[in-house]
């Protein structure tokens with residue numbers, strides 16, 4: 001049973017059998033490929049390569065044509081109508097996840113040429129479907145195709161998976177690498193005559209025509225199968241040629257994309273491209289490719305589900321690269337122009353090798369490093385395939401001839417390094433949800449309608465809404481999976497992106513847009529006005545309708561000028577954006593505002609001009625330095641190349657390919673070449689140039705000084721200096737006088753201040769005294785009141801006494817008011833002791849009681865108590 005399931009093809013059968021016999025398939029997984037080391041070489045070179053790219057895993061992943069029919073990766077399963085489910089499917093789909101794919105390496109061994117057959121046995125032996133041995137050393141790859149392998153075998157190994165990858169939406173590349181004459185072109189395109197229409201089905205046909213034949217077949221199949229999804233494919237191809245040239249730089253030729261619909265279209269393009277290709281004759285290959293050629297095809301597939309309106313666009317790119325062959329100048333016997341050309345090709349391949357080393361190191365160690373894609377046009381153009389978003393197959397062509405031993409070793413080492421690279425291929429797919437898009441548009445229109453209704457009372461808003469038809473920029477739900485295509489933006493996205501950047505140009509855009517729907521939408525929301533700080537310009541009313549035009553400062557200034565030209569007496573008015581302080585503002589303010597705006601604009605313009613001039617100068621300087629550094633880099637890379645050559649020579653010496661004498665001769669030639677390069681490098685070194693420029697500048701300055709003295713400028717300047725000095729002295733004298741006056745004034749002010757202080761102190765003392773006097777007065781008043789109360793008490797008691805409560809009967813009988821009855825005393829009569837007591841007791845009362853009135857008379861004892869003796873108190 002197992003036997004029937006094995007592929008017919010011997011190589012594929014071997015690969016499948018190998019996989020089946022593997023005791024533990026997982027044991028192959030992700031084992032990092034050992035880095036080649038010169039010591040302990042054989043053990044490391046024999047280590048098994050990482051499995052993910054192995055032919056077996058790939059065969060499983062990319063089914064043979066028969067199995068591909070059973071499980072086609074295209075088109076994507078119709079998306080579920082349930083959005084949540086759809087999301088889950090998309091997130092979990094392996095197609096959508098990042099594919100951390102390693103590089104698939106296939107080694108093809110070409111048959112010996114007649115000339116080589118004389119040398120004897122082949123030096124390379126195929127050990128298994130994925131390993132070979134050379135000089136006792138074993139190398140393991142994803143697949144090894146020996147001299148018996150046919151073009152169809154190569155297609156099954158490399159081409160068929162590539163087509164399926166491409167249809168699944170992955171970018172896919174095949175690079176053919178190897179020594180000149182090793183069979184790269186033969187494998188990639190086939191012999192030239194195999195492309196002609198009558199030989200289209202011939203055995204010799206190369207990988208590329210077979211790939212396209214298969215691609216068109218599969219496209220037809222898929223389109224028929226998924227008619228209901230409106231699945232449509234479109235392919236466009238281009239053929240480009242990269243020539244490395246030290247003198248004129250790098251050429252990229254025939255870069256023109258053409259749509260291809262049939263195999264015939266592709267064949268015509270291939271024939272045209274290949275016939276234009278630069279070729280030359282070497283001793284190894286009569287028709288050697290002297291440039292790298294890249295055949296690219298972009299395949300786009302669109303499908304749409306009628307059920308839920310989801311449409312998808314998959315884009316994938318196929319790169320079929322036939323690299324120019326590396327060659328040992330000595331072996332190929334090149335000379336003159338051809339030698340230079342070979343040097344350039346080797347250099348560019350060496351840069352590719354260097355890049356591959358770095359990528360391999362990054363993949364193995366995980367360390368971040370600068371990846372020198374820009375070192376050569378080749379690496380720059382193919383960066384997507386090298387460590388990027390593409391599945392890459394490296395077809396390494398070798399010759400088993402003894403004479404090619406050294407180059408074969410070199411190719412195998414390159415292949416082993418390439419094996420370690422990990423690319424990150426992803427499905428490049430965009431999914432556009434039409435229904436959601438339409439729903440979103442409806443929602444936006446509804447919102448706008450609500451806003452219009454809600455704001456119908458607001459004149460500003462209604463005016464704004466009267467402006468031209470609103471264009472609602474639809475929000476399309478696009479799930480984008482391609483890194484490459486992420487740079488594609490819709491116009492509105494671009495605009496918004498641009499607007500986010502500060503700068504005058506963007507100001508212009510944002511203000512200009514305020515007249516359009518975006519601004520309208522923004523203005524009619526809860527925050528009705530755009531955050532414009534300057535204001536909105538209004539023009540004189542025409543036909544009773546005020547036109548409000550939203551402009552940026554620059555445009556406004558410009559428009560104002562234009563308006564001024566038209567009508568100098570125009571009623572130009574600046575009103576705040578919210579129209580709160582409006583048209584009543586005095587018109588006299590307008591010119592000032594305009595002036596201010598213009599002044600600002602001019603100032604900015606001048607500053608910008610100055611800035612631009614500076615920048616221009618800096619750019620010139622930088623350009624010069626860039627040129628110099630480029631030169632230095634070129635020298636460095638050539639030196640790097642010579643080092644690599646040296647390593648190769650040493651390896652050849654070690655492997656016994658090169659004799660000591662030859663080695664020494666080559667070494668001497670290399671040293672002389674390097675010496676020349678180094679000399680050239682240091683003569684054109686940026687630092688040397690910098691110093692030369694600086695020296696020139698200093699010399700110029702010196703010259704200027706000399707001219708300056710010679711032309712008598714010095715005397716003129718000395719006179720000017722003298723004038724300025726005397727002016728300065730006058731000024732200083734005036735200033736000193738002013739200083740003196742000021743000092744006097746300060747002194748007088750000081751004295752006045754002192755006097756003022758004294759007066760203030762005196763006032764304070766007087767105030768204190770006044771306060772004390774006031775307190776005394778209060779005290780005295782209190783005492784008087786006290787005395788008064790006391791006297792009142794005494795008076796009342798006396799009155800009581802007088803009223804007779806305590807006086808003797810006789811005394812009461814004497815009426816105080818009757819003069820007649822009052823006892824009479826003569827003035828001269830001496831008072832008795834009792835009279836005297838009476839007098840002392842009553843006199844003050846009577847005096848005080850009536851203030852010297854009737855009673856006071858009574859106080860006179862002579863008038864009161866004339867009959868006192870009789871009173872008998």
Ligand SMILES: Nc1ncnc2c1ncn2[C@@H]1O[C@H](COP(=O)(O)OP(=O)(O)OP(=O)(O)O)[C@@H](O)[C@H]1O
Pocket residue numbers: 109110111178179180181182183184185186187191285287288289290323324325326397
């Ligand atoms: N597997 C093969 N079977 C038969 N002939 C082959 C095979 N490989 C190469 N050849 C022949 O060898 C010659 C050189 O091959 P090809 O031009 O493909 O080499 P190349 O690697 O592209 O060389 P260059 O780098 O110089 O262009 C051609 O005549 C080609 O037909």
